[in-house]
Amino acid sequence: MVRQVECTGKTTREINQEIRRLIGDGEQEIVVLRPQARHNLGVAVLQPVKLVFEGSVGYYCAGMADGPSVEIRGSAGWGVAEGMMSGTVIIEQNAGNSAAASIRGGTVVVRGSASARAGIAMKGGTLIIQGNCGYMTGFMMQKGTIIVCGDAGEALGDSMYEGRIFVGGSIAEFGNDAVIQELTPEDREFLTSTLTQYGITSARPFQKVVAGRRLWRFDKKEFATWREAL
Amino acid sequence: MCGIVGFLDKGGNRQAPVGQVLLNMLTALGRRGPDSAGVALYGDPGDGLLVLRVKLGQQGLAEVQGAQVTERVKDLASVVKVSLQGEYLCLVVDYQGDATRLESVIEAAGEDIEVVSMGRRLEVVKQVGSPENLELTYGISASVGTHGIGHTRMSTESRVDLSHSQPFWAHGLPDLAVVHNGHITNYHKLRRRYEQRGHHFYTENDSEIIGLYLAEQMTHGASFTAALQSSLRDFDGAFSYLAATADSLGFVKDPFGFKPLVVAETAAYVALATEEIALQTALGGDFPVWEPGVKQVQTWQVER
Numbered sequence: 273m274v275r276q277v278e279c280t281g282k283t284t285r286e287i288n289q290e291i292r293r294l295i296g297d298g299e300q301e302i303v304v305l306r307p308q309a310r311h312n313l314g315v316a317v318l319q320p321v322k323l324v325f326e327g328s329v330g331y332y333c334a335g336m337a338d339g340p341s342v343e344i345r346g347s348a349g350w351g352v353a354e355g356m357m358s359g360t361v362i363i364e365q366n367a368g369n370s371a372a373a374s375i376r377g378g379t380v381v382v383r384g385s386a387s388a389r390a391g392i393a394m395k396g397g398t399l400i401i402q403g404n405c406g407y408m409t410g411f412m413m414q415k416g417t418i419i420v421c422g423d424a425g426e427a428l429g430d431s432m433y434e435g436r437i438f439v440g441g442s443i444a445e446f447g448n449d450a451v452i453q454e455l456t457p458e459d460r461e462f463l464t465s466t467l468t469q470y471g472i473t474s475a476r477p478f479q480k481v482v483a484g485r486r487l488w489r490f491d492k493k494e495f496a497t498w499r500e501a502l
Numbered sequence: 503m504c505g506i507v508g509f510l511d512k513g514g515n516r517q518a519p520v521g522q523v524l525l526n527m528l529t530a531l532g533r534r535g536p537d538s539a540g541v542a543l544y545g546d547p548g549d550g551l552l553v554l555r556v557k558l559g560q561q562g563l564a565e566v567q568g569a570q571v572t573e574r575v576k577d578l579a580s581v582v583k584v585s586l587q588g589e590y591l592c593l594v595v596d597y598q599g600d601a602t603r604l605e606s607v608i609e610a611a612g613e614d615i616e617v618v619s620m621g622r623r624l625e626v627v628k629q630v631g632s633p634e635n636l637e638l639t640y641g642i643s644a645s646v647g648t649h650g651i652g653h654t655r656m657s658t659e660s661r662v663d664l665s666h667s668q669p670f671w672a673h674g675l676p677d678l679a680v681v682h683n684g685h686i687t688n689y690h691k692l693r694r695r696y697e698q699r700g701h702h703f704y705t706e707n708d709s710e711i712i713g714l715y716l717a718e719q720m721t722h723g724a725s726f727t728a729a730l731q732s733s734l735r736d737f738d739g740a741f742s743y744l745a746a747t748a749d750s751l752g753f754v755k756d757p758f759g760f761k762p763l764v765v766a767e768t769a770a771y772v773a774l775a776t777e778e779i780a781l782q783t784a785l786g787g788d789f790p791v792w793e794p795g796v797k798q799v800q801t802w803q804v805e806r
C-alpha cells in the first residue's frame with residue numbers, strides 16, 4: 273500500500289521523521305505531498321524504499337541516500353542527492369547547482385537541464401542529464417560517469433582526476449586538463465544499456481571527455497595551466 | 503545570504519497583485535535575511551505625476567519635518583498629495599524638472615533626510631525587520647501594479663538601518679531600482695572612482711553601487727539590457743541581482759554561479775527568486791523552474 277505524507281503545516285524535521293517512521297514500519301512506497309520546494313527533504317534514507325515527491329523540492333533533497341528509489345515530480349534546488357551512496361534519484365524537471373555533488377554510487381537522472389557544477393567531486397555512480405548542463409560540470413570529479421544528452425556549458429570537466437563524461441550535444445569549452453578520448457566498445461555498451469534503462473533514446477553520437485592527467489603531478493613547465501587551475 | 507524576488511505581469515495589467523505576490527515570496531525567504539525587508543513597487547500613481555518617498559530624520563517630530571520638506575518641494579513643484587507613512591513622508595507632485603535638483607533641495611532640509619525613491623511608477627518601501635513586519639507597518643499586500651522587486655537582508659558588511667536595507671533606488675535616475683544578493687568585491691575601488699567624479703553615497707552597503715552604476719550607464723545612452731550586460735564586465739564578486747525600471751525587469755548572474763537565482767516564466771508572468779520555495783509559496787503551480795547559467799542576463803518588458 274502507498275502511504276502518504278502531507279507537508280503542509282509541518283516542519284521539515286517533522287516531515288523527515290514521519291518518512292523515517294513509515295520506513296521503520298516496513299512501508300515500501302511513500303508519497304510526499306506538497307513539498308513546496310522545501311529544503312532537506314528525505315535526507316539520509318538508508319533503506320530500499322520508493323519515495324515520491326509530488327512537486328518541486330528545495331536544497332539537498334535525498335542527500336546521503338543509501339538505497340532508496342526517489343522520484344521528484346518537479347524541479348530540485350541545489351545539491352540534490354549530495355553524497356549519495358546507492359539508489360536512484362530521478363528529477364522530472366530541472367536541477368539547480370551542484371546536482372549529485374560528491375556521490376559515491378547510485379544513479380541520478382535529471383530529465384530537464386542541470387545548472388552549474390553538476391557532478392562536482394563525484395566519487396562514483398552515474399549522473400544522467402537529459403537536457404543541457406551548466407558551467408563547470410564534473411569539476412574535480414574523481415570517479416564515476418556523467419552523461420549529458422544535450423549541450424555542455426563552459427569549463428566542462430575542469431581539473432577532473434578520473435571518471436568520464438559523455439556529451440551528446442556541443443561543448444562550450446573544455447575545463448583545465450579535460451580532453452577528448454575515443455569511446456571504447458564498453459563505453460558504447462554502457463551508454464546504450466544505461467540510457468535504455470531510463471527510457472532515453474538519444475540519436476546523437478556521444479563524445480567522451482576524461483582527465484588528461486597533466487595535473488596529476490606538478491610540472492613547472494606547465495605552470496600556466498596550474499595557475500589557471502588553482 | 504539575503505533573499506531577492508521579482509515579479510512582472512507580462513500583459514501590463516496595472517492592477518496585478520504585485521504587493522501580495524512579493525510579500526508572499528519574501529515571507530517564504532524570510533529566514534535567508536532576518537535583518538530588514540523591502541519592496542520596490544511599480545504602480546500607477548497618475549499620469550505624469552512623480553512619487554517621492556522621503557525618509558525623515560530622527561531630529562524632531564515627523565510632522566514638523568514633513569511640513570518643512572513639503573514647503574521646500576512647493577518651491578519647485580506643485581504638490582498633489584502629502585501623507586506620513588511610518589518613517590516616510592510620501593509626496594505626489596507635478597514636476598517635470600531635473601530629478602537631482604529636486605532631490606538635493608529635499609535633502610538639504612536635514613542631515614539624515616533621504617529621498618528613498620523617486621519615480622513616475624516606483625515606490626520603495628523598506629525598513630528594519632521581517633517581511634511580516636513590513637506588511638504590518640505599511641500594508642504592502644494591498645499595492646497593485648505591473649511589476650516589482652523585493653529583498654530580505656542578512657547584513658554581512660554594513661550596518662542595519664532603513665537606509666542600508668534594500669531595494670536601492672538609483673539616486674538620480676527616476677524609477678530605477680535594484681535588489682542584490684552577494685558581494686561586489688571591487689566595491690571600494692569603484693566607489694573611490696565614483697566619488698572622485700562627484701557622486702554621493704548614502705550608505706556603506708556595496709549593493710548601493712549597482713544602481714549608481716546602472717544609472718550612469720543608462721544616462722549615457724545605454725539601454726537597460728546593455729547596462730546590465732556591461733555590469734558583468736565591471737563588477738567582481740559573487741552576485742545575483744535584479745533591477746527594474748518603469749517598464750522592465752531583469753536579472754544578472756555572476757561569472758561563477760556562486761549565488762542562487764531561479765526563474766519561472768508563464769504566458770502571463772515572469773517570477774524570479776533566490777529559491778524556488780518563494781515561487782511555490784506565492785504562485786504555487788505547475789510551472790517549469792530553471793536556474794540561469796553563469797554570466798546570464800535577461801530582461802522582460804511590460805506590454806503597453
